[in-house]
Amino acid sequence: MDKVDMLVVGSGPAGRRAAVQSAKLGRSVMVVDRGRRLGGVSVHTGTIPSKTLRETVLNLSGWRERGFYGRGYRVKQEITAHDLMQRLHKTLDHEVEVLQHQFMRNMVRSVTAEARFTGANEVALTNPDGETWRMGFDKALVAVGTRPFRPDYVPFDGLRVFDSDEILEIDHLPRTLTVIGGGVIGVEYATIFSALDVPVTLIEGRDKILDFIDREIVEDFTHQMRDRGMSMRLGASVERIESGPTGVDVTLGDGRRIRSEMLLFAAGRQGNIGALGLEEIGLEADKRGRIKVDDKTFQTSVPNIYAAGDVIGFPSLASTSMEQGRVAACHAFEMPVPPAPETFPYGIYAVPEISTVGQSEEEVRKSGEAYECGIARFRETSRGHIMGVDAGFLKLIFSLKSRRLLGAHIVGEGATELIHIGQAVINLHGTVDFFVENTFNYPTLAEAYKIAGLDAWNRMSR
Structure with a gap:
């Protein structure tokens, strides 16, 4: 053997x-x-x-x-x-x-x-x-x-009703799409198809999507989704799913019905x-x-x-x-491993991207620590204007006592790339002064860190 x-x-x-x-x-x-x-x-x-x-x-x-x-x-x-x-x-x-x-x-x-x-x-x-x-x-x-989690009440058929594996094998783009599941996978696919101008309805049983992400980021993200025509049914339980020769009917617990050509079930794994x-x-x-x-x-x-x-x-x-x-x-194999860093970045590859590292504002508030936030909107940066970016922002959260960066949160173009600056500063115990005193390439989206740092510094110095 x-x-x-x-x-x-x-x-x-x-x-x-x-x-x-x-x-x-x-x-x-x-x-x-x-x-x-x-x-x-x-x-x-x-x-x-x-x-x-x-x-x-x-x-x-x-x-x-x-x-x-x-x-x-x-x-x-x-x-x-x-x-x-x-x-x-x-x-x-x-x-x-x-x-x-x-x-x-x-x-x-x-x-x-x-x-x-x-x-x-x-x-x-x-x-x-x-x-x-x-x-x-x-x-x-x-x-x-x-x-993918495949409950018995969902009539998966690989023709009109798909899980997140099967959706990669479709032979044509749907005219309309219903997505059940407001977690990372559901949100990513819903926004990807929406970017193709496919009318999408997102159904989530909870009252919020992405509940582990800073609320202000999610609110902006949700606004962008709705602004481009996506329908969202939050706090809606699914009563019944019926697939027929011309489409899929979803009946919600409150009696509303949603009809679409295809359905993606992405609620859990x-x-x-x-x-x-x-x-x-x-x-x-x-x-x-x-x-x-x-x-x-x-x-x-x-x-x-x-x-x-x-x-x-x-x-x-x-x-x-x-x-x-x-x-x-x-x-x-008994090799020494240093302690893991305090934080790691989380990336959601939706349209637009979301990325976050460190504590959310809700977590900081719950801890009782005094804090201040700094905001930089991408449309107000020169690079953002050059690129035609008209939405998205960077949010930094600082401790008033230690001045350390506690959390960095981004929604918008390049979020999953930009987040690593915040990750490095947090894990190296950097403060608001790092962003104020250092020079960033201009014009870049990364310059938003300096803008957000100055925004927070102005409030912290009063």
């Missing part, structure tokens, strides 16, 4: 980073993935596809230029599903090639198979041809990711743990298939087995999953 130092189940962000880190520590590594190609959910149905789709839509629709040329402006007048899929497949091919080369350079072995634990140091592997063999391991990392045989090694998962781990080492209740990525739950980001995989591998 073959044996390796580290067995990694899943080749997504957490799995690949753990595998490479283990290899760099001189350990033998085997990556097991049941998908046809390496990359996991992130590459094939999650992070990369949705972001590629977004970028393609923004480019072909001329969205970024509409501030100058009007809402009717388009780079390509007739945009088809084929246009979107063509770029998507080219991007995915590149991602897989990069990952394969990375494994080759680090001598990480990989195999296409389904893994099932038969003991704390042994796994049974079954390849697509049905052949089964056993492999031993010293340490293991479970990084199997998640799949669940862990891909079904075939792992976790019960064989005494591991349990919650009702959504999430595995409990130590939040610093990512070690499960079985000491030599770790779990990382979406399968352990929040924050379920590719960026944090990579770091979790690296930390787990280091801990497994």
